Amino acid sequence: MNDFPARAVVDLAAVRGNVRTLAAHAPTAQVMAVVKADAYGHGLVPSALAALEGGAAWLGTAQVGEALHLRRAGVTGARILTWLYAPGAPLREAVEADVDLSVASRWALDDVVAAARQAGLTARVHLKVDTGLGRNGLVPEQLPDVLAAALAAEAEGLVRVVGVWSHLAFADAPDHPVVARQAAVFADAVAVVEAAGARLEVRHLANSAATLTSPALHWDLVRPGIAVYGLTPVPQLGGPERFGLVPAMTFEAQLATVKRVPAGSGVSYGHEYVVPQDTVLGVVPLGYADGIPRHASGTADRWGGPVQVGGRRLGIAGRVCMDQVVLDLGPGATEVAGDRVVLWGDGSDGVPTAQDWADVAGTISYELVARLGARVPRTYVDSERGEAGAGQDATAATAAVTGGVR
Numbered sequence: 001m002n003d004f005p006a007r008a009v010v011d012l013a014a015v016r017g018n019v020r021t022l023a024a025h026a027p028t029a030q031v032m033a034v035v036k037a038d039a040y041g042h043g044l045v046p047s048a049l050a051a052l053e054g055g056a057a058w059l060g061t062a063q064v065g066e067a068l069h070l071r072r073a074g075v076t077g078a079r080i081l082t083w084l085y086a087p088g089a090p091l092r093e094a095v096e097a098d099v100d101l102s103v104a105s106r107w108a109l110d111d112v113v114a115a116a117r118q119a120g121l122t123a124r125v126h127l128k129v130d131t132g133l134g135r136n137g138l139v140p141e142q143l144p145d146v147l148a149a150a151l152a153a154e155a156e157g158l159v160r161v162v163g164v165w166s167h168l169a170f171a172d173a174p175d176h177p178v179v180a181r182q183a184a185v186f187a188d189a190v191a192v193v194e195a196a197g198a199r200l201e202v203r204h205l206a207n208s209a210a211t212l213t214s215p216a217l218h219w220d221l222v223r224p225g226i227a228v229y230g231l232t233p234v235p236q237l238g239g240p241e242r243f244g245l246v247p248a249m250t251f252e253a254q255l256a257t258v259k260r261v262p263a264g265s266g267v268s269y270g271h272e273y274v275v276p277q278d279t280v281l282g283v284v285p286l287g288y289a290d291g292i293p294r295h296a297s298g299t300a301d302r303w304g305g306p307v308q309v310g311g312r313r314l315g316i317a318g319r320v321c322m323d324q325v326v327l328d329l330g331p332g333a334t335e336v337a338g339d340r341v342v343l344w345g346d347g348s349d350g351v352p353t354a355q356d357w358a359d360v361a362g363t364i365s366y367e368l369v370a371r372l373g374a375r376v377p378r379t380y381v382d383s384e385r386g387e388a389g390a391g392q393d394a395t396a397a398t399a400a401v402t403g404g405v406r
């Protein structure tokens, strides 16, 4: 393995296949693979390249720097939209890098126009409408003013209004009345923009959940994130396999220490787990610094976050520490230091999933993969094409964008 005794192995064939599957769920729309936050922890550049190979025409990033990094890494054959920035963001660089920009407030439009003027180019703009999420975006009352200013800048050749878009608050509950209300507000906003003379290329509203469950919301472009990585945004409806999705990430480690201890031994800080019998403990060299949620600690009555070791399903015994967790391997354990422990993977053959961890820790699978620690190496395999995959170059590129050390 690596100098670090654990790794996240990302199967690029799964990313490719998931995008193909999502495109099939939304046959009338283009697909934007959302690769923000280091592709939900999976590694920005290799994940983006795999998503494009799977048929995504667009990439979506939250931060401008993520979009610029994709361009610098040679990702030129796709549209990229970026949507979250504050005054002073490198918008001129974004325009020069042919990145589409979301506009969610008046100052943002003014900054984009100024950036386009400096660059001597036309900026492509997507007007973001807050249809009810109550987050980023123009509330409908702000739209006419910003739209008029945008179309004036369009007449000067400084911007082109190519998109109107919004984001849902309850996409994971497709029947919730707020979904229908947002859909109606969105349709109104699109009508306002088109009536004012904008020639829109893409109108887009659907995240993963809406892509998978609400065809009426697909419009021209869908923006799945979590589903690209094979995790489901609607676990209450079943696992990812229900939608033909395959989790791309396997998070695994090597046992660092294996030792026998007598009944009654306390395990980890605070002795919240005490072994009920003579047993064998195994130390896994991963902790909350690596993204293991402390809320997945085990207690006296309940094991914590699930792992698979030696074909058995066990759970964390005692508290999650910064760098390590402990397993009660049982009295008959035959494991030795160096043996493989899988924390989460694709769910086949009893392997736990990130969703299983989310259930234990009281969170969502998104948070687990996105918060995987920077020191955990990402490595890439391609289950269709053999192990060569994107390999070291991709890992180095990912390190560069995050400023990380991997």
Ligand SMILES: *Cc1c(COP(=O)(O)O)cnc(C)c1O
Pocket: 034, 036, 167, 206, 207, 208, 209, 223, 224, 225, 226, 227, 233
């Ligand atoms: C993160 C994000 C998405 C993707 O959401 P998923 O639930 O991961 O599919 C889409 N659109 C916007 C604006 C986002 O911030």
